[in-house]
Amino acid sequence: MQNYRRIYVLGSGFSKSFLPSLPTLRDLNSYIPGKIPSQFPHLQEYCRHFLAICNGQDEYLNIETLATAILSTQIFPGEKERLYQENLRFELLRFIASVIRREDPLEPSAAEVLGRFIKACANDCGDARRETLLLSFNYDALIERAIAMKPELSSKISVDYGVHIEPADRSAEKTNCEQTIDLIKLHGSLNWFPLKGVSDELDLKNVCQVETTDRSFPIYEEDTPIFIPMAHAKESFLRGSLFNLLWAKADYYLKNAEEIHFLGYGFPKTDINNLEFLLKHRDRIANVVVFENEDHPDLKRLRRLLGKCVISRDAKDYLSRVF
Numbered sequence: 001m002q003n004y005r006r007i008y009v010l011g012s013g014f015s016k017s018f019l020p021s022l023p024t025l026r027d028l029n030s031y032i033p034g035k036i037p038s039q040f041p042h043l044q045e046y047c048r049h050f051l052a053i054c055n056g057q058d059e060y061l062n063i064e065t066l067a068t069a070i071l072s073t074q075i076f077p078g079e080k081e082r083l084y085q086e087n088l089r090f091e092l093l094r095f096i097a098s099v100i101r102r103e104d105p106l107e108p109s110a111a112e113v114l115g116r117f118i119k120a121c122a123n124d125c126g127d128a129r130r131e132t133l134l135l136s137f138n139y140d141a142l143i144e145r146a147i148a149m150k151p152e153l154s155s156k157i158s159v160d161y162g163v164h165i166e167p168a169d170r171s172a173e174k175t176n177c178e179q180t181i182d183l184i185k186l187h188g189s190l191n192w193f194p195l196k197g198v199s200d201e202l203d204l205k206n207v208c209q210v211e212t213t214d215r216s217f218p219i220y221e222e223d224t225p226i227f228i229p230m231a232h233a234k235e236s237f238l239r240g241s242l243f244n245l246l247w248a249k250a251d252y253y254l255k256n257a258e259e260i261h262f263l264g265y266g267f268p269k270t271d272i273n274n275l276e277f278l279l280k281h282r283d284r285i286a287n288v289v290v291f292e293n294e295d296h297p298d299l300k301r302l303r304r305l306l307g308k309c310v311i312s313r314d315a316k317d318y319l320s321r322v323f
Helices: 011-017 025-029 041-053 063-072 081-100 109-123 142-148 240-255 274-281 297-309 315-320
Strands: 003-010 132-136 157-160 180-185 192-194 205-211 259-263 285-290 309-314
Touching: 003 240, 011 063, 011 142, 011 315, 025 063, 025 081, 041 063, 041 081, 063 081, 109 132, 109 142, 109 240, 132 240, 142 157, 142 180, 180 240, 259 315, 285 297, 297 309
Parallel strands: 003 132, 003 259, 132 180, 157 180, 259 285, 285 309
Antiparallel strands: 192 205
């Protein structure tokens, strides 16, 4: 495989910087339990039950513990309990996707900075060398939307996900672009869906790309996108070829990159697997850009972990000065 000289690792702070209405993990927690919409009754009932057995202490209930508890259950006393758990899992994933999916337009200044960043990260299709890879932990389609909304970008740049994902509208006319944004999304994407009628939705051959402007969107609109939720129980999502291949490629590219930049990713201490996955490359980490107050415990923790490469700055503001 072709190596990349430079890798940008994108976290939720990156997307939030350009689209403030886009929820981060902290924002999602504010929905639980009281703001979960009524269209998710099983999830609402589960939260009420969980709070009851915790004597109403809501500090025990957040999106990570909720998702972990629901996704980790594997043994059921009977068919009724298994079906109930399937409903819970379905509602959990639909709830997360519905909150994170945002079609809000970018502010002109944000669109300008993001456009410059995309242009700077684009690779020429005719060049065997690859300069820049974007490695994202986000589900949102911010990069894809930013390209689609600007004709000067969409006419020249397409997105390469590192794996072959066919569009749902396979008969639609395809545009051959001069450049690609190479974007590996390690946790999936809100514009990836399982093909209709498949038995294993996480196998690569069963995944399609669906945009809101596609002719096929109405038949996928009520389906659940393919993404790994914010939970410690992620093993069930690694059974097929999709995520196994994405993570294997990311590991290879990180090992061979000359420099690695982190934008809006705070190395959460609860995610031990990601820490191990990323910190073994610390000798090539150029900078870590996070937006926290100077006295915030997370910023102090990061500087103890990574040293002087940690920069406290909004990602959009940082990129506006670099590009």
